[in-house]
Amino acid sequence: MAKNIIEKVWDQHVVYQEDGKPDLLYIDLHLIHEVTSPQAFEGLRLNNRKVRRPDLCFATMDHNVPTKNLPIINDPIAKKQITTLAENCAEFGVQLADMGHPDQGIVHVIGPQLGLTQPGKTIVCGDSHTSTHGAFGAIAFGIGTSEVEHVLSTQTLWQNKPKTMEIRVNGELGFGVTAKDIILAIIAKFGIDVGTGHIVEFTGKAIHKLSMEERMTICNMSIEAGAKAGLISPDQITVDYIQGRRYAPQDEEFKEATAYWLSLASDEGATYDRILEIDSTEIEPFVTWGTNPSMGSGISKHVPSAADFEKESDKQALQKALQYMDLQEGTPLTDIAIQHVFIGSCTNSRLHDLRSAASVIEGKKVNENVRAIVVPGSFTVKQQAEEEGLDKIFLEAGFEWRESGCSMCLAMNEDVVPAGERCASTSNRNFEGRQGAGSRTHLVSPQMAAAAAIAGHFVDVREILNVPV
Amino acid sequence: MEPINIVNSVLTPLNRKNVDTDQIISKEFLKRIERTGFGQYVFYHWRFDQNDQPIQDFVLNQPQYEGSKILVAHENFGCGSSREHAPWAILDYGFNVVIAPSFADIFHNNCFKNGILTIALSVAEVEELLAAGEASPLETEVNLEAQTVTANGKVYNFEIDPYYKQMLLNGWDEISLTFQYDEQITKYEATRKAY
Numbered sequence: 001m002a003k004n005i006i007e008k009v010w011d012q013h014v015v016y017q018e019d020g021k022p023d024l025l026y027i028d029l030h031l032i033h034e035v036t037s038p039q040a041f042e043g044l045r046l047n048n049r050k051v052r053r054p055d056l057c058f059a060t061m062d063h064n065v066p067t068k069n070l071p072i073i074n075d076p077i078a079k080k081q082i083t084t085l086a087e088n089c090a091e092f093g094v095q096l097a098d099m100g101h102p103d104q105g106i107v108h109v110i111g112p113q114l115g116l117t118q119p120g121k122t123i124v125c126g127d128s129h130t131s132t133h134g135a136f137g138a139i140a141f142g143i144g145t146s147e148v149e150h151v152l153s154t155q156t157l158w159q160n161k162p163k164t165m166e167i168r169v170n171g172e173l174g175f176g177v178t179a180k181d182i183i184l185a186i187i188a189k190f191g192i193d194v195g196t197g198h199i200v201e202f203t204g205k206a207i208h209k210l211s212m213e214e215r216m217t218i219c220n221m222s223i224e225a226g227a228k229a230g231l232i233s234p235d236q237i238t239v240d241y242i243q244g245r246r247y248a249p250q251d252e253e254f255k256e257a258t259a260y261w262l263s264l265a266s267d268e269g270a271t272y273d274r275i276l277e278i279d280s281t282e283i284e285p286f287v288t289w290g291t292n293p294s295m296g297s298g299i300s301k302h303v304p305s306a307a308d309f310e311k312e313s314d315k316q317a318l319q320k321a322l323q324y325m326d327l328q329e330g331t332p333l334t335d336i337a338i339q340h341v342f343i344g345s346c347t348n349s350r351l352h353d354l355r356s357a358a359s360v361i362e363g364k365k366v367n368e369n370v371r372a373i374v375v376p377g378s379f380t381v382k383q384q385a386e387e388e389g390l391d392k393i394f395l396e397a398g399f400e401w402r403e404s405g406c407s408m409c410l411a412m413n414e415d416v417v418p419a420g421e422r423c424a425s426t427s428n429r430n431f432e433g434r435q436g437a438g439s440r441t442h443l444v445s446p447q448m449a450a451a452a453a454i455a456g457h458f459v460d461v462r463e464i465l466n467v468p469v
Numbered sequence: 470m471e472p473i474n475i476v477n478s479v480l481t482p483l484n485r486k487n488v489d490t491d492q493i494i495s496k497e498f499l500k501r502i503e504r505t506g507f508g509q510y511v512f513y514h515w516r517f518d519q520n521d522q523p524i525q526d527f528v529l530n531q532p533q534y535e536g537s538k539i540l541v542a543h544e545n546f547g548c549g550s551s552r553e554h555a556p557w558a559i560l561d562y563g564f565n566v567v568i569a570p571s572f573a574d575i576f577h578n579n580c581f582k583n584g585i586l587t588i589a590l591s592v593a594e595v596e597e598l599l600a601a602g603e604a605s606p607l608e609t610e611v612n613l614e615a616q617t618v619t620a621n622g623k624v625y626n627f628e629i630d631p632y633y634k635q636m637l638l639n640g641w642d643e644i645s646l647t648f649q650y651d652e653q654i655t656k657y658e659a660t661r662k663a664y
Contacts (some may be wrong), residue, residue: 015657016650021632024650026657036552038502049644052654064500077500084502118664128551128575142575144553145504146582146643154647156654160630162574192487193545196574226548228574249664257664292487292548313486313543320485410550412496419519431491431549433514 002267005233006164006199009139009264013122015156022158028121030151031107032059032094034085035412036126040149041088052155054093058116061085061099062106063412067375067402071099078413092152105378105404108132108346112216113380115245119234119261124151128223129346129428134231135215136238137264139199141229162199162228163273169204171280176462178356179214180348180426180445182206182278183221184286184296190276192294195227198274201266202232206280212241213352220347221428224293233265287333287458288430288443290321295430296443297333299460305329324432325440326420334458336442340423341372341453342435343399343446345409348426349377353446354385357426358393360450360464366398367456373400373415375407399453411436424452470584472640476565476611478538480620482602483528486543490555490576493547499554507554508561533606539566541598547576556580566611568618570595581633584640586613588627597621613638 016024037059044051051057064078073079082099089096097103103110108129111117119137124130126148133140147157167190169182187194200222207218215232222230232238239258242248249257288296289303295318297304303322306315306329322329327336343349343357354376366372374394376382382404385391391401408415409427411434417423419438426449427434430441444452451461498510515527523530540559546569547555556579559567567580568588580587588611590598601607601621609620613634618625636643 016653022630024647024653026654026661028661035499039504039553042502042504047644075500081500081502120662120664126551126553128549142551144551144556144575144579144582146553147578150644150647153644154650154654155658156647156650158632158643158647192548193571193573196545196571223549226545226573253664260662260664292489317486410491410496412499429489429491429549431489433495434491437495437497437514438519 002269002271004164004266004270004272005137005201005231005264006139009120009122010161012120022160024156025122025159027124027151027155027157028056029116029123030057031111031123031125031130032057032148033063033107033125033127034061034081035063036145037088037148038081038084039145040152041092043149044092044152049153051092051094051152056155057094057152058111059085059089059094060097060104060107060110063406063410065099065405066413067405067407067415070403074414102379105380106346106349106406108220109349109377109381112136112212113245113378115242115248118242118248119238120264124157129220131222131227131230132216132220132346134219134222134229135212137231137234137261139229139231142223163197165195165198165200165227165274165276166272167200167202168275168277169202169206169280170277171206173206173280174284176285176447176465177283178445178447179210179217181283181286182280183218184288184293184443185283186278187221187225187294188296189278190225192224192292193226194276195222195225198227200225200227200230201272202230203266207232208235211352212237213350216350217347221293224428234261235265285445285448285461287448289325289327289333290318291324291430291432293428293430293443295321299333299448299458301333303327303329303331303333334460337369337422337457338424338442338452339370339421340417341370341449342375342408342423342425342427343373343449344375344377344407345427346377346406347428348446349375349381351381351384353426354381354390357446357450358390360447360461361397361454362393364397364454366453369456370453372398372453373402373408375402376404378404408435410434424449424458470582470640470642473565473584473586473637474613476538478536478609479534479606480539480541480598480602480609481528481534481537482599483540483542484599484603487545487548488542489549490547490552491549493555494552494558499552504557505561507558508563511558511562536563538564539568539609539611540564541568541595541602543595544570544592546572548573551575553579556583556585560585568595568598581637582643584637586611586637588618590618590625590627594625
């Protein structure tokens, strides 16, 4: 019988099955960071338990780390959390890419970069954006700290098998439209909770033409549609990305692995519990105007009005969002002025993202009312970007060029948007206060963020980009 | 975790949908390395203004809901970040039960691991409870064993996964239970692929 990739990978990992219980699922890779792990390690200590498979764990520091003046951490509580992770990794034998280590970076950037992320794996991390790794055809999902402790102790999790969903992206992407715009358009069209209880496979021509880095952007934000996980069937682009990476299989084993990985792709005629479709020709560069990722529109549109919604609860949500965002119904999105630009986060901080932002700003200057920062996703991304001279393009335009980390995506470190100010951000969440208490976030692609940095307000990046040859 | 079965209190009506975990516990409070002490920070930026003064019209600041153990909200409660600090904060503040039409997956799991009962009722039922609870303090009884919520002169039945129900009623430690499957895990590991 034809199976989809979700069923194939899930079934491979069931350790134990019994009626009336969730499946006991084996976990192949456990990624760890400083914010959601200290209580889990403490739990091990209190119960005199060990890490079952330290060889299947990999830790780094990203959420709290400063992105300038390393290695000084001014916040003593943040410092304590960071040193606690280092101590825990040493005590339990977990490999750590510490601050200042060449492998350090945002956990969802370094996993793929090091070749730890591979098709067919089950991957977890105490972070909701673990869905990023689904880009490789892995089942990857975020877990809480109790589950982190459970995986550390047993290398397994009890999980009810989620339903399956296909989101088919038909047609060709238009000029100037990016992976970020696809996923924002999907969330706006189908809603912030459409994926609840499901693992989503993204399919269609537009998806399989994307590079691995672009696919990661799509899967990264599947959690913003409520999905348990999001993934893409592996193809030759996936295999080519993995080849030669440090923790990837090598030589003969790589050939065997490749055959296995490609066999995981959904079979012709595979079925899903639910299928949704979107026409990519209808997608334009996107901007969010509200306080959750589904509250967004194409750049040619206006801030919606209460009349655009049927349900009373949606009208109320609109009102609350616009009040927080200090926006009026019907305002053209291009009229919204911004004071901050953040290019970074596990959604959009990879080399491709930095290149595409740089291509927009080259030879131009950041608007005098705007403070703009670039935070590469990892030490390696930063280094590669510098080898290409991207840092010079950003610096000459007036951007700040920082060290890697989660930074202004959630503003746990000192990179904060002040209350009442507005940020064009390439991150994944525009929740109230996400980038600082009282801050106002608009989610966009790296190109759109770069264009806004120059203009001081949102613009349609297609008017700036050169027409493709 | 503590076993849970019968909970009696007034309910707290939080009439919002898509309440994300950033609102439940803001990032500036995630730096602690303990599991406890987060209750004082729950819904911080809805409870307090920029000068840390209570915002009087926010439901948690209204005296008639003081001591409430049951929180009621609209759809998709707990969406966003996986931070378990959100259920830790809810529990530490005093809530043992959250009722909503739907919950985000990770938040739902996290509640369960901490002995917080999440109850999904229909949108109409939740709206009924919210309206009654907003009009005047509504004494409510939750009974996990019987799978009922009794309030407003009515009994609302709810579904719950039998595994979750047993774990919550008994307050079992899941890791200890999983250790009983060590043999199966070891056997699985012997055959699993290296890639």
